[in-house]
Amino acid sequence: MDATYAVDLESVWRIYRRDEFEVRALDNVTMKIASGRFVAIMGPSGSGKTTLLNLIAGIDHPTSGRVAVGGEEITAMKERELARWRARHIGLVFQFYNLIPVLTAFENVELPLLLTPLNKQQRREHVEAALRVVGLADRMDHYPRQLSGGQEQRVAIARAIVTDPTIVVADEPTGDLDAASAEDILNLLRELNRRFSKTVVMVTHDARAERHVDEIFRLEKGVLIGSETGQGAIEARAANVAST
């Protein structure tokens, strides 16, 4: 498997058994995502987008095929090893934020750092930096119930990037937000990609995402039907040309 790719899937199948039925969530998917790209995975409901994302994030196993992330094959990893790997390499953003309600914004962002050998002061510095990046440094001591939906998602993004992961994986990050907040989040993800060269893989229904991403992969009924260049890549190329 090619180590230059942030994500490298080869002949991946994912079949679920639901009672007596067999559901083919992914059907022989092969795809590669280059490092430093901002990618969207799009398709109708039930097309296998989230399943694909879960495999990339290492929270699910393929029925067959190989999955490599950051040059490391994760297909055969046992659960404990996979958990350690996720803590180091993956930053997860969920549709419904999934912040811990009894923890402040600071404490929520700190959670992934508890799995590292950093001391308290070092963890504090990382958390404050992450919250500054998402523009919520002044909301550190707020609880999720005291934040708006957009702010909660920003905190979730801060939590996802605080360990400087190899790849940020976002599942419908704008799905529960109003138009303005959704645009803010997409801009933030693009900024993470542009400014910090973070590889971002996002599952979305949101058509606005096409303007921000470098590449779009389309899925339908578990089959990867194609990929296309996103408007984000086009604009980036144009900006490059203009600057030279």
Next chain:
Amino acid sequence: MKYAMLVLKNLTRSKRRTILTVLSIAVSLFIFSALVSMPAVVNQFLADSASTTRVACHNKAGVTYGIPEAYKQRVVATPHVAAATAQSWFGGIYHEVSDQFPNMSVDPEMIGQMWPDWDISPQALHEFQRVRTGALVGHETMKRFGFHVGQQIMLRGTLYPFNVTLDIVGTLGGKAPPSFLIFRRDYLEEVRGRPGFVDVIWIKVDNSADVPQVEAAIDEGFANSSAETLTEPEAAFYGGFLAGYRVFFQIAELLGIVVIFTIGLVAANTAAMSIRERRTEIAVLRSIGFPARTILLMLLAESLIIALVGGLLGCGAAYLLLRIVPVEGIVGAIEIPTSVLFAALGVAALIGLLSAIVPATAAARRNIVDVIRAVA
């Protein structure tokens, strides 16, 4: 310690539920401590009070039948008998019927040799032997009624149709049953008209190895008489009185176990509900990279803290309450032994662990995708 913050924050998630769970465990441990203390206190009393060289000689048919006073001479003449003291129960009450405590009459001459472990001061002993109406009182009874040395008190007869007026000349300490009152048997005999019978002859054997021989010799000596004797060690003698209560102690212990089992079920249900409503958060923690084992340990720690706090409150309350509001019995004031306190805390810890182990294990191992999909 890094995860302590997470554990403590989760405990405050639903303060009402946490407080109610703690209190329910506290009440159960309070009841458990109190119930289980009863047999423990009695066993401790028997272990503490009974001497290995003191034996009791009484009517084989039962203590209430009495034995002739004259038996004492023959008992004293038995080899290896160092001292002998006759005792007759009085069973009087002080003021009200509820003011009962063990009181009996004994021969004054040899009580120093018979009960050296009762810490009777030489002066008190001298006065008891000098003053015909003298009485020696255990410290619990002194405290209960506010008696003092030199005070005159009257005990109203219950078994006998007369009262006795006594002068407190000293106290009983050491291993003496703390609620006892003893007065002179010659005084009682005079008041009741010298019937010539006693309830028990206490015998001090010079060596514990000779106890069986002394017991056999005395009982053989009175075999086939009109008042055959049974001579037995002090612990067995007192144990015989308490034998009738054993079934209640067993019931008390059983009730204690039932209470613990019941609260265990309640705690398990509460733990399961609490963990279930956090299944998404648990899945998120696992997706971040928290190992299943770490999550399991955090959940168990939460349950353990709740149970131990409840246990400390319950045991502590039982201990303090029995010190502040003494419950008196033949064995003195009922206190919760340290062994029961530790046992109760151990039980609390077990409740905490066992109630959460199944739901916590299931939650920590549940498939992340299934949980997150269920919410989405």
